[in-house]
Amino acid sequence: MDELKNEVTTQDVDPEVSVPTEPQTQTGDALTQGVMHERDMKKETKKQDVMKILGKIGVYLFLSVMAFIVVFPFLWMIATSLKHLSEYYDSNLDLVLFPGGPRDFHNFAEVFTETDLGRYFINTLIVGVASTFMSLIITVLSAFALSRLKFKGQNAFFAGLLATMMIPGELFTITNYKTVADLGWTNQFGDGGWFNAFLTLTLPFLVSVFYIYLLKQNFMQIPNELYLAAKVDGTTDLKYLWKVMIPLALPTLISITILKMMGAWNTYMWPKLTTTNQDFYLITIGLREAFSSADNQQPDIPLQMAAVTLVSIPLFLVFIFLRKYIMRGVSRSGIKG
Amino acid sequence: MDKVLTFLNTVFVQGFWKTFCVKWVWQTFCVKWVWQTFCVKWVYQTFCKDLVGKKLRFNSWKGWIYLLPAIILLLIFTVYPIFNTVMMAFTNNYDSLESIGGTSFEFGIDNFITVISSGDTFRTAILNTMLLCVVTVPLSTMLALLIAVALNSIKPLQKFFQTIFFLPYVTNSIAIGMVFAALFDVVGDFSKPYLVESWGFINTLLGKIGVQPVNWLDGIGVFGDATYWPKFAVLVIYIVWNALPFKILILLGGLQSVNKQYYEAAKIDSTPKWRVFTRITVPLLSPMIAYVVITGFIGGFKEYTSIIGIFGDSMADGQLYTMVGFIYDALPDAFYGEASAAALILFAIIFAVTMVNLYVSKKKTHY
Numbered sequence: 001m002d003e004l005k006n007e008v009t010t011q012d013v014d015p016e017v018s019v020p021t022e023p024q025t026q027t028g029d030a031l032t033q034g035v036m037h038e039r040d041m042k043k044e045t046k047k048q049d050v051m052k053i054l055g056k057i058g059v060y061l062f063l064s065v066m067a068f069i070v071v072f073p074f075l076w077m078i079a080t081s082l083k084h085l086s087e088y089y090d091s092n093l094d095l096v097l098f099p100g101g102p103r104d105f106h107n108f109a110e111v112f113t114e115t116d117l118g119r120y121f122i123n124t125l126i127v128g129v130a131s132t133f134m135s136l137i138i139t140v141l142s143a144f145a146l147s148r149l150k151f152k153g154q155n156a157f158f159a160g161l162l163a164t165m166m167i168p169g170e171l172f173t174i175t176n177y178k179t180v181a182d183l184g185w186t187n188q189f190g191d192g193g194w195f196n197a198f199l200t201l202t203l204p205f206l207v208s209v210f211y212i213y214l215l216k217q218n219f220m221q222i223p224n225e226l227y228l229a230a231k232v233d234g235t236t237d238l239k240y241l242w243k244v245m246i247p248l249a250l251p252t253l254i255s256i257t258i259l260k261m262m263g264a265w266n267t268y269m270w271p272k273l274t275t276t277n278q279d280f281y282l283i284t285i286g287l288r289e290a291f292s293s294a295d296n297q298q299p300d301i302p303l304q305m306a307a308v309t310l311v312s313i314p315l316f317l318v319f320i321f322l323r324k325y326i327m328r329g330v331s332r333s334g335i336k337g
Numbered sequence: 338m339d340k341v342l343t344f345l346n347t348v349f350v351q352g353f354w355k356t357f358c359v360k361w362v363w364q365t366f367c368v369k370w371v372w373q374t375f376c377v378k379w380v381y382q383t384f385c386k387d388l389v390g391k392k393l394r395f396n397s398w399k400g401w402i403y404l405l406p407a408i409i410l411l412l413i414f415t416v417y418p419i420f421n422t423v424m425m426a427f428t429n430n431y432d433s434l435e436s437i438g439g440t441s442f443e444f445g446i447d448n449f450i451t452v453i454s455s456g457d458t459f460r461t462a463i464l465n466t467m468l469l470c471v472v473t474v475p476l477s478t479m480l481a482l483l484i485a486v487a488l489n490s491i492k493p494l495q496k497f498f499q500t501i502f503f504l505p506y507v508t509n510s511i512a513i514g515m516v517f518a519a520l521f522d523v524v525g526d527f528s529k530p531y532l533v534e535s536w537g538f539i540n541t542l543l544g545k546i547g548v549q550p551v552n553w554l555d556g557i558g559v560f561g562d563a564t565y566w567p568k569f570a571v572l573v574i575y576i577v578w579n580a581l582p583f584k585i586l587i588l589l590g591g592l593q594s595v596n597k598q599y600y601e602a603a604k605i606d607s608t609p610k611w612r613v614f615t616r617i618t619v620p621l622l623s624p625m626i627a628y629v630v631i632t633g634f635i636g637g638f639k640e641y642t643s644i645i646g647i648f649g650d651s652m653a654d655g656q657l658y659t660m661v662g663f664i665y666d667a668l669p670d671a672f673y674g675e676a677s678a679a680a681l682i683l684f685a686i687i688f689a690v691t692m693v694n695l696y697v698s699k700k701k702t703h704y
Contacts, residue, residue, distance in 0.1 A: 151400030
């Protein structure tokens with residue numbers, strides 16, 4: 001922060017010394033005014049150039065410091081996950097990733113033997129893929145009906161849909177928890193247990209009003225002539241949807257898919273409330289439960305960091321390869337997951 | 338407080354509610370609606386349809402079929418919960434009635450009274466939530482604004498920095514909460530320094546500049562005492578860190594869409610940079626700032642997972658309880674009525690704060 005302040009104050013002082021800022025116009029003026037002035041002006045512009053460069057350096061310094069603070073937890077997490085416990089106790093200021101040669105990854109192997117994280121990974125993958133797939137179908141169909149078809153009550157329905165977005169999710173969760181418990185889906189042991197758990201974890205979140213809205217807006221941008229032309233050719237609605245609308249709206253669909261998958265990966269509250277059988281824990285809750293140590297036990301922080309790193313890696317990969325889509329979706333929605 | 342609530346209860350709920358409201362609502366909305374949909378439609382379809390011809394007919398059923406899966410799920414998991422939650426909140430003694438399968442419901446605000454008078458738990462939850470909002474929202478917004486302006490002023494490496502600043506967004510808040518906890522954690526018994534295995538990263542770092550180690554996470558106490566503020570500081574740092582990427586993204590997007598002519602005009606007048614910032618950048622960015630502040634407040638009132646991530650399920654033994662924590666903790670014990678009442682209180686607070694925000698931003702924003 002200080003760097004920026006410095007830069008600002010130096011710029012503040014500037015105008016007292018000399019008023020013009022454009023070097024080009026200055027030399028032009030100077031030529032008409034004589035040689036002495038020109039030399040003075042040159043001095044001034046030189047001074048200004050120095051200030052400008054200092055300002056730029058200040059900005060870059062500020063950004064670098066902030067960027068370092070922002071990524072520091074990640075760096076520390078990875079560095080610590082590669083340490084032995086005794087090494088961690090000896091020096092936890094050591095930020096160099098590989099001091100003294102390559103490290104062994106025994107913490108990562110230990111995560112899979114000490115905890116059930118492997119199983120939770122698979123659980124999350126199943127729930128994430130299935131719920132994203134079903135949710136996409138529902139979203140596409142709804143968005144198509146709302147954007148292309150004309151029917152009675154359409155606008156009223158859409159307004160009602162948007163109105164539900166104002167209500168905070170906690171209000172739904174209370175009754176949904178009760179509904180799920182009343183339906184017996186919290187009974188997750190025995191033969192049909194996995195199916196109950198699956199229904200509990202997927203069904204309540206299949207319809208996302210915001211994604212319907214997002215996709216509807218995207219579909220509306222596709223010219224209606226395409227639809228009419230397809231109708232003239234005798235194409236059915238579903239075929240038109242599949243062959244024309246979906247390819248054209250693909251970027252939005254990818255955004256929705258990624259955000260939905262990330263939501264499944266990061267969800268904590270609902271699984272925590274409703275998953276009664278530990279075998280069906282999702283990754284986030286599994287991670288938290290695995291390391292909520294009892295009072296007298298010392299936490300094995302390098303092991304913990306290895307588990308956290310494992311949970312974060314898929315998110316990093318998604319971030320690296322699909323950043324464009326995430327940022328597009330987020331800047332329009334402002335919601336997480 | 339109790340007197341007011343009892344008064345409200347007698348005036349509005351018991352007498353007035355049943356006789357007037359229900360009857361009036363039924364007569365104005367439902368009767369009219371039933372009449373219109375059934376009778377008018379039937380008359381129309383039987384007598385007028387052929388006269389009007391094909392022009393006015395549209396395939397009404399088709400759209401609804403496409404919407405059917407969404408509608409079924411919405412009815413079960415969105416529409417029904419809205420009414421049911423309100424109903425549970427306004428039913429006296431709902432939780433015990435539910436457990437014995439009772440059916441005789443009585444409207445009332447007993448649940449709200451129970452929640453408000455439940456003492457320290459609720460008080461801690463409200464105070465924590467408010468304090469978190471008031472501290473983290475301005476802090477993160479200002480920091481994000483500084484970073485966004487700095488980012489906007491550079492050309493080379495802009496994309497690189499943008500990517501780095503967006504990185505915390507794509508994280509698991511529980512997992513990274515655990516990283517923050519580990520950064521501050523003192524392994525061992527803080528009160529017996531010879532038994533401490535590791536002072537933790539932050540304490541070691543502070544030790545280098547001569548600061549005594551602080552027991553950041555493990556102190557046992559209640560809201561507002563000496564053990565509270567270190568925990569609160571850790572939480573604020575984490576929440577601000579976590580909130581930055583979204584705010585930077587929105588603010589930078591706003592900055593990039595500002596018309597460059599304003600800046601060129603300022604340059605010709607050789608306006609000092611600070612004035613450019615306060616007189617041009619901030620006013621033109623004010624809609625984005627308002628948006629970021631409003632969503633920040635809404636998110637702040639729902640703060641929950643970050644606390645679980647750092648302090649575990651007990652939320653530091655209830656010391657860092659929040660409103661949402663209060664609601665969710667009531668559910669496994671089947672205190673639905675109280676949870677609903679608390680959720681409605683939370684909704685009311687969020688609504689009120691958002692309204693105030695909108696009012697202020699309407700006065701202050703420049704469009």
